[in-house]
Amino acid sequence: MSDTLAHPKAGQATKRLFIKTYGCQMNVYDSERMADVLRPLGYAPTETPDDADFVILNTCHIREKAAEKVYSELGKLRVLKEARGEAGQGGMTIAVAGCVAQAEGEEIMRRQPAVDLVVGPQAYHQLPELLTRTARARGERIGADFAPVDKFDALPAARGGDGVTAFLTVQEGCDKFCTFCVVPYTRGAEWSRPVAAVLNEARALADRGVRELTLLGQNVNAYDGEGADGNPSTLARLAYALADIPGIDRIRYTTSHPNDMSDDLIAAHAELDALMPYLHLPVQSGSDRLLRLMNRKHGRQKYFDLIERIRAARPDMALSGDFIVGFPGETDRDFEDTMDLVRRVRYASAFSFIYSPRPGTPAATMAAQVAPEVAKARLHTLQALLLEQQTAFNQSQAGRILPVLFEKKGRHGAQAIGRSPYLQSVHVDDADHLIGQIVPVEIVSGQQNSLAGRLIHSQAAHLQQRGAVSQAIGAPLRSEAP
Ligand code: SAH
Ligand code: SF4
Ligand code: F3S
Numbered sequence: 239m240s241d242t243l244a245h246p247k248a249g250q251a252t253k254r255l256f257i258k259t260y261g262c263q264m265n266v267y268d269s270e271r272m273a274d275v276l277r278p279l280g281y282a283p284t285e286t287p288d289d290a291d292f293v294i295l296n297t298c299h300i301r302e303k304a305a306e307k308v309y310s311e312l313g314k315l316r317v318l319k320e321a322r323g324e325a326g327q328g329g330m331t332i333a334v335a336g337c338v339a340q341a342e343g344e345e346i347m348r349r350q351p352a353v354d355l356v357v358g359p360q361a362y363h364q365l366p367e368l369l370t371r372t373a374r375a376r377g378e379r380i381g382a383d384f385a386p387v388d389k390f391d392a393l394p395a396a397r398g399g400d401g402v403t404a405f406l407t408v409q410e411g412c413d414k415f416c417t418f419c420v421v422p423y424t425r426g427a428e429w430s431r432p433v434a435a436v437l438n439e440a441r442a443l444a445d446r447g448v449r450e451l452t453l454l455g456q457n458v459n460a461y462d463g464e465g466a467d468g469n470p471s472t473l474a475r476l477a478y479a480l481a482d483i484p485g486i487d488r489i490r491y492t493t494s495h496p497n498d499m500s501d502d503l504i505a506a507h508a509e510l511d512a513l514m515p516y517l518h519l520p521v522q523s524g525s526d527r528l529l530r531l532m533n534r535k536h537g538r539q540k541y542f543d544l545i546e547r548i549r550a551a552r553p554d555m556a557l558s559g560d561f562i563v564g565f566p567g568e569t570d571r572d573f574e575d576t577m578d579l580v581r582r583v584r585y586a587s588a589f590s591f592i593y594s595p596r597p598g599t600p601a602a603t604m605a606a607q608v609a610p611e612v613a614k615a616r617l618h619t620l621q622a623l624l625l626e627q628q629t630a631f632n633q634s635q636a637g638r639i640l641p642v643l644f645e646k647k648g649r650h651g652a653q654a655i656g657r658s659p660y661l662q663s664v665h666v667d668d669a670d671h672l673i674g675q676i677v678p679v680e681i682v683s684g685q686q687n688s689l690a691g692r693l694i695h696s697q698a699a700h701l702q703q704r705g706a707v708s709q710a711i712g713a714p715l716r717s718e719a720p
Contacts, residue, residue: 255281256290261298297338301594316352337424363392409455417601430463444485453491474506481512508551520560524579525572556586556660564613566604632684663688
């Protein structure tokens with residue numbers, strides 16, 4: 239990015255930018271990048287679209303509901319835009335970004351004339367230019383086939399918010415082509431950022447007070463960015479390098495594919511303290527027949543074996559997953575296989591969805607689509623089990639001492655909210671002076687969605703408990719092999 243863009247002209251009027259983000263964490267990261275690239279043009283974020291000069295919807299195409307939300311939001315924005323025009327309050331530029339923009343840019347233009355600009359995920363660095371020629375850019379789309387290299391080279395490095403945790407995209411795109419999924423079409427082929435670029439961005443985040451990084455990628459554990467020696471790195475090696483940065487105390491990564499869970503990454507979980515014992519490892523289904531139809535490229539036994547190896551390396555690993563019910567052809571027996579898999583693995587948390595046919599994906603035209611009532615009933619049954627497991631996991635923390643990274647003030651008095659190593663929210667009274675620090679906390683109780691803890695007051699107790707921290711963290715929570 240040129241210097242002239244990096245410094246807004248003195249006296250330049252502030253323009254208001256409203257970004258609404260749908261979908262996954264990568265969209266959250268991208269929205270921050272878009273705000274960053276527009277800041278030098280005088281755009282400052284605002285909390286509502288009402289007075290915004292520029293509105294961006296950063297959209298998600300993963301399920302039909304997500305995509306349809308965009309059109310209803312655009313309908314509301316159109317009314318707002320017209321009202322502003324009539325009141326002589328100046329124009330409002332409306333852009334649609336993200337995966338819906340990539341997948342159905344022309345349709346957006348056709349269905350909603352109030353949209354000025356459609357911009358796919360690989361072209362956000364071109365926003366300033368596109369904005370100055372919105373009339374011509376209307377209808378223009380940048381293909382997902384482009385390597386995101388230009389985007390990442392051109393966008394300013396992540397600044398992070400004011401927070402102590404930050405997302406950092408290290409990999410983008412997907413080559414897996416699961417038969418239900420749009421991501422390989424909307425985000426393009428797998429591509430990894432070079433190690434040096436990731437380290438630079440992480441150093442800048444650490445300088446701004448970030449202590450915990452979540453590395454993002456559609457298949458983040460397929461990371462193979464170029465290392466200093468010119469050879470591809472691995473996610474494990476990247477994690478070691480990131481952990482050496484002063485200030486970076488915790489590293490997480492998401493989302494991982496079971497087939498890319500390499501030995502060195504599993505070993506890193508045993509050796510590298512900064513790597514948090516929480517892993518999002520979607521399996522989608524417990525039925526071998528369905529896994530084949532989904533083109534997941536592995537069976538249930540391979541998943542069980544993998545979980546066993548991961549838990550051997552890190553006995554307290556908390557696992558999370560994604561599940562789809564009602565995939566075409568799913569029988570009661572297939573669904574029972576999924577329930578059985580969940581019972582065996584025991585998840586600390588999980589996301590589950592009713593299959594949504596997506597245009598252009600192979601599964602959308604498969605015969606034997608499952609009736610909506612059946613899919614709904616299965617979702618209900620699965621979610622009850624997952625919720626039971628999540629609550630049990632949270633309750634099992636009571637009495638332990640966990641290191642908590644305090645992130646923000648809570649709702650009551652001097653309460654603060656932090657994160658446990660297992661990504662649970664921990665609420666602690668009289669702790670708001672500890673925001674930004676990692677402190678041992680005694681867990682008093684665990685509920686469905688969070689933990690309650692208290693500070694350990696006396697120094698003696700503090701020291702004693704330090705031993706307890708490492709002991710507690712090393713202790714197997716679930717010794718039972720799957
Ligand atoms: N890359 C990740 C997931 C990306 S999408 C992975 O490989 O697992 C996030 C989740 O959305 C998926 O894990 C899947 O559970 C769900 N999903 C994707 N396509 C879907 C569809 N067509 N219908 C319902 N759920 C879907
Ligand atoms: Fe979609 Fe499958 Fe790729 Fe995940 S691995 S993004 S579910 S195609
Ligand atoms: Fe949605 Fe695109 Fe993310 S489809 S889940 S925003 S990669």
